Amino acid sequence: MKAQNEQYLERTQKSFDRQAMMKTLGAELSVLAPGKVEIRFPYNPKFTQQNDYLHAGIVTTIMDSACGYAAFTLMPPDADVLTVEFKVNLLRPAKGEVFTSSAVVLKPGKTISVVEALLYSPEYGEQGDKPVASMTATIMTMI
Amino acid sequence: MKAQNEQYLERTQKSFDRQAMMKTLGAELSVLAPGKVEIRFPYNPKFTQQNDYLHAGIVTTIMDSACGYAAFTLMPPDADVLTVEFKVNLLRPAKGEVFTSSAVVLKPGKTISVVEALLYSPEYGEQGDKPVASMTATIMTMI
Amino acid sequence: MKAQNEQYLERTQKSFDRQAMMKTLGAELSVLAPGKVEIRFPYNPKFTQQNDYLHAGIVTTIMDSACGYAAFTLMPPDADVLTVEFKVNLLRPAKGEVFTSSAVVLKPGKTISVVEALLYSPEYGEQGDKPVASMTATIMTMI
């Protein structure tokens, strides 16, 4: 996939930095390539469910930002990014000290892009075949 | 729908109170009937995305807890609740001062229940035909 | 909801009639109001899964057409309709002699509409609280 925007790295980081939620979670973005990003963030007991695992909504928060910014890297310079919808499967308890979500654009599009993300915990291996959760998201380019 | 568990009100509230995430968001639960709950929580600038609306993941957090606890009210006394998966549509920008999510069980089941939730903001009318977001969730009874 | 297109009834019926799949299933459309349609079709042993119930894909076929045409009734005269994505929950075995899917637009939009459908069988009551399946679909207006 090819970026349409030479400043895609700076623009993606800048939009990410405007998400107060990412700061609240202590999350950090890495743009790996056009159409591919990774976000890491630490476990925090303030964001847990009744069994002290991360709440599914926090798992979703990170995968949603990962999907949105993966699509955003491919958008034209004046675009904003909007999540239309997503579907999440929760595969394993979200335990561990640091989580990483990687998102890859499955289908880039002028208006609609489809992006897939996984979330990993070192508890089950940092990459590979035991993700904590998966997302498929439909992302819109807003001009 | 009928509760199998006379203490369903207390048990649901107690599990909700163990979700640190709900405290962090300042969220409050109302069990309206067996199979039907509502959660309210205030806007908080710490949980926003790049345009100062609530992050889609926070919208999801509340709808997921609402769906889970709606199903939980119908579960037997010794059960725990687990979200298998959900799908969220983001219908309008999540702006406003207080948000309410109402969740209703569409299909109760011994192992699998399907629950639907909407999220409202007074910005668009507290109930009615202009929800901020919708969720369909698949919830599992863990025994 | 209000139709933007005076000929919405004729246009919706005409597009439906071009779907060979609807003919193959013996399906019939009723446009109930702008944003609301119903499709009925009979059980057919050619379209079943391993236990002689209708295949989930056929249940989906009808709900997808219902969602698409519910959105289509609200589109401008020169538009075509495209399904971006959907999510289906299979709630009860698809048995019975005639099935009805009713679809209602949850959020109309210039580009993106969100539509919800249920599928009923007289086996469980033709309307009401025991649907066979549910769908949430994201539908796009193509101009």
Next chain:
Amino acid sequence: MKAQNEQYLERTQKSFDRQAMMKTLGAELSVLAPGKVEIRFPYNPKFTQQNDYLHAGIVTTIMDSACGYAAFTLMPPDADVLTVEFKVNLLRPAKGEVFTSSAVVLKPGKTISVVEALLYSPEYGEQGDKPVASMTATIMTMI
């Protein structure tokens, strides 16, 4: 992934052969490995939407059977397979002469398995980075 059932090949083929829908579509199953199956089927003008592409419901039919049987290969000998829910993204028009869906189990489970499928057309390359559609399905083991 490892089959729990020595006869998994025969059992999967036998259940597939009981799906009248697969015969109606002229579909053929290949079990590639435990947790991995492929289904091929030809274009048929009887199963099309208003623009003569395959109906999204038919695309779904094949991906649903692929997901179900991918999970089924890993189930114990006396189990039956049930689709709980799925989500489909329609990425490109379903045109072409022969379609192939490949499904791989993402998370096997005693009760619940999560499976992903893609559908390919030679129109866009038989494998690779241009699928026609994607599915994530939640599949249940029924004992």
